[in-house]
Amino acid sequence: MHWNILGHEPAVNYLKNHANLGKTRHAYLITGPDGVGRESLAKAFVKTLNCTNLQANQEFCGECLTCRQIEEERFPDLSFLRVAEGSKDLKIDQIREMQQTLALAPYQSNYRIVIIPDFQKATMGASNALLKSLEEPPSKAILILTADAKESLLETISSRCEVLRLRPSTVEEVKEYLIEEKGIALLRAARIAHLSGGRVGTALGFDQNQELLDAYDQALTDLEYLMTSRLRERLQYVEKLQQRKAASREHFVFLISTWLTYWRDAMIRRESTQIPLVNIEHEDQILEIAKLIRPQIIERILKEHEKALGQLDANVNPRLVIENLLLHLPLVKF
Ligand SMILES: [Zn+2]
Incomplete structure (x- = not known):
């Protein structure tokens, strides 16, 4: 029961098969959008390879010391290589350091495994450095990369991995x-x-974090307020964010990403009434917006939101980014 990874049966069966037949590859690449379960799948695979109480049909027990250590990311033969805190990308030095570890014999199991989440964040130097491990992999090593899409990585990297593509359910x-x-x-x-x-993964994140759920609600309420407000109030809103010290880049990314889901919903409602909305609790207002605002304008707003996220990523002043966005927001009367 423990693989139990929703909607990814083909990938699960594929990995179970590799574990069962002892035919593991040196490198895997698990792709799919954030929160789709890429890391959970990678961990489940590692557990299957190492569980001391493996059950029928390659089901790991989830309870033995090894399974628990893997879950908590403190199993000696498994390491994670993530983007360092405060950094935007995975650096070449990190890859080189990891390669030294990878070359060592496993400490207590059959494999030494490294999981590298979000490899699309690797610098060109880091990507090229990793190629060495893929071309001449140490004998007992397994590398598991995750990425948003295969196309985000160098072709020379993805072509040397077993690619497992996960889709949202x-x-x-x-x-x-x-x-x-x-x-x-x-x-x-x-x-x-x-x-x-x-x-x-995103759903479980929301479930465990009421604060995040509340912040999300607040962001949508804010957006509806801003749409019905004139420029002066909109600028005051930004001013208040600044005063509440809620004006970090991360917070602005969160706000704008949340608003983006709302505009995508509006676009969906323009085109169909069948597809379920993300922000179902705001369905009435979204329906209204879909009636009031022309699709070309909604499309423009969507693009502006995406552009704003790109600017935040490129270190443009967050206040300027959000003010510019609010400047172009249409005025709506619900
Ligand atoms: Zn176990």
């Missing part, structure tokens, strides 16, 4: 999963599933 599937496997109440499960856009 449907909102309905996530909802069922939250109710049946996680015991979450129906209404809460429905809401979180919608917000997650079908990404289980």
